[in-house]
Amino acid sequence: MTPAPLATEDSLAAIAATPRLLVALDFDGTLSPLEDEPMDARMLPAARDALEALVAVPDTFVALVSGRSLHDLRLIAEHADDSRIYLAGSHGAEHWIPGEGAIEPQDDEGDVELRDRLRREAEEATSDLEGIWIEPKTFGFGVHTRRADAADADAANRRVDRIVEAEAPHWRRRTGHNIVEYAFRHEGKDTAVAALRERVGATAVLFAGDDVTDEDALRKxxxxxxxxxxxxxxxxxxxxxxxxxxxxxxxxxxxxxxSHARE
Incomplete structure (x- = not known):
């Protein structure tokens, strides 16, 4: 991979003219600045204005595609029950559909029990390290190291890696900006975008993200x-x-x- 050229007005022309457009967007680092306290994240006002302008255009569908749980994504996105924005949380394992509401899978009790146990073990294993936070997630947990120094961050990741490798080697491991996520479900942002494309009947998709977890969708x-x-x-x-x-x-x-192309 190489750095991509900067976007221009011309690079948007074809996607702007497509009959049915899906605009699928990562949240943290794409629409909202990264925060030391993850639940403090909020969309920049200019980004929110742009999303509202897009959903007002006929045959244009906007979705947020995030590693956050659906519950947390709705909070940080300030997403109301009457919103016209689609959501894909937990990397696409959970969805929220305008006019329908949440679509959440029913998981095996054993998976949930293992999730809770490993999360507790991860908390105990990193309790002596400064700046480490274990984030509960619907299908696993995340190890946040943004506020830790490099030595403590490395120690936390190594300790939790050993726990998961020993007890749940089938779990999916993802790395992002100062976070390592572990999950017993294997959906990715690529499958989330594919499901959204099919649901809205999009003839083209714009997908944007900032992190390595977004590359799955970008490649597809x-x-x-x-x-x-x-x-x-x-x-x-x-x-x-x-x-x-x-x-x-x-x-x-x-x-x-x-808007201009559809006048």
């Missing part, structure tokens, strides 16, 4: 789709933007182009 996009990376690292995305305000500007420009 088709030739008529557009992948956007927020940041400057190597990526499978076709284009990139420098930061979250630039992402908000891109979404606002897309809404304006699409």
């Amino acid at each position: 996009l088709g030739p008529d789709d557009l992948g956007v990376h927020v940041g400057v690292r190597p990526t499978s995305a076709r284009v990139s933007v420098r930061d979250i305000p630039a992402m908000a500007d891109l979404l606002a420009s897309l809404a304006a182009q699409r």
